[in-house]
Amino acid sequence: MRVAVFGMGNMGRAFAARALERGHQVTVWNRTANRAADLISSGAVEKHSPKEAVADSDVVLMVLADDDAVLSVCLSEHGVLNSLPPGATLAIVSTVSPDTVRRVAEVASEGAVLDAPVMGSPSMIAAGMGSFLIGGPSPTVTSLDALWSDLGAGYKYCGPVGSGATMKLVSNLLLITGVAALAEAIATARHHGIPDDLLKSLFNESFVVSPASKMRLESLFDEAHPGWFTPVLARKDVRLAVGLADQAEIGVRIGPATDTLLSAVIDTGRPWPDFSAVIEALNPP
DSSP states (O other): OEEEEEOOSHHHHHHHHHHHHTTOEEEEEOSSSSOOHHHHHTTOEEOSSHHHHHTTOSEEEEOOSSHHHHHHHHHSTTSSTTTOOTTOEEEEOSOOOHHHHHHHHHHSOTTOEEEOOEESOHHHHHTTOOEEEEESOHHHHHHTHHHHHHHSSOEEEEESTTHHHHHHHHHHHHHHHHHHHHHHHHHHHHHTTOOHHHHHHHHHHOTTSOHHHHTTHHHHHSTTOOSSSOHHHHHHHHHHHHHHHHHTTOOOOHHHHHHHHHHHHHTTOOOOSSGGGGGGGTSOO
16 A cells, blocks of 8 residues: 655654555655755655655555644645645644644545544554554445554544544543643652652552553653653643543543643653653752
């Protein structure tokens, strides 16, 4: 299959590498050129405009950072929708607002747009272990069953366009607020003299800590907070999820509190690689 991957961040690169490994013809595009040398050496072709990138594609995977980037690349005069070949599918893998996906779908040919965000880290994507949450016309989704299986560990069909994005945002809200709660527990226990080695052991073994939070346990304790999901991206997702709750007039409290913690970490100006740095907002000066 001819697959175009838009966005050469951690996730986009992982998808492109996985598609190449599974034998697909891969074209890549990024707003900043020359970020895909290793992928090109493995067989990918880099194009220098969205129009060129989608020209011969069966599927376009949009893996950009945020709503503004997706709307700009999709809806501009020389963007994706004005160049998408007949019968091709645009799958928005980016974590964005359901309204953004629906806006793109309204402009596109009927059935041409899916929201297909994925649960999993870049390393999981590269290993084919990510799980897609897909919204859109069922016939379009099932027509690409082989691709979902190639690029990941299958998918969950969520309903009409926008439903996949909704499920991704509420899932990320659970992830991010859960890690923030774990950070509070660690900071409190440390203050009362519990050593880090004991905390790591207990929380790794405890059923009260979710598997997703356990994946960031080491990063919470590491002063560099290694990872790939930055505090800026995490805050963006929390705000989008809280926005969905506000639309439904649900008075959420935990999401806004987590937003405050992430903002405090972001305001330090340090380029933390992962949102597990949220614990820095709890450390005494």
